[in-house]
Amino acid sequence: MNIQILDGEFKSNEAIELITQMIHIKIKYHENKISLSQLEEDIKARENKIKRLQKDLYEFRNTIDSTTKVVKLKAIINIDLK
Numbered sequence: 001m002n003i004q005i006l007d008g009e010f011k012s013n014e015a016i017e018l019i020t021q022m023i024h025i026k027i028k029y030h031e032n033k034i035s036l037s038q039l040e041e042d043i044k045a046r047e048n049k050i051k052r053l054q055k056d057l058y059e060f061r062n063t064i065d066s067t068t069k070v071v072k073l074k075a076i077i078n079i080d081l082k
């Protein structure tokens with residue numbers, strides 16, 4: 001099963017806003033899990049995921065500079081039911 005989240009062309013500032021909001025949602029998810037967890041291993045793994053997301057967002061924002069006018073975004077969530 002697939003859920004299409006994004007598929008289109010966006011102005012660079014719109015693309016940055018969309019990706020920023022999506023990454024912030026994922027970061028918030030991990031922060032909430034950290035606050036509920038008592039396992040140090042789980043906390044460290046989630047902290048590393050947060051750092052990676054922050055790094056990816058930083059790199060994305062630096063890649064999209066003022067000369068970039070249009071950004072094509074396509075995001076699909078692939079769900080495998082087990």
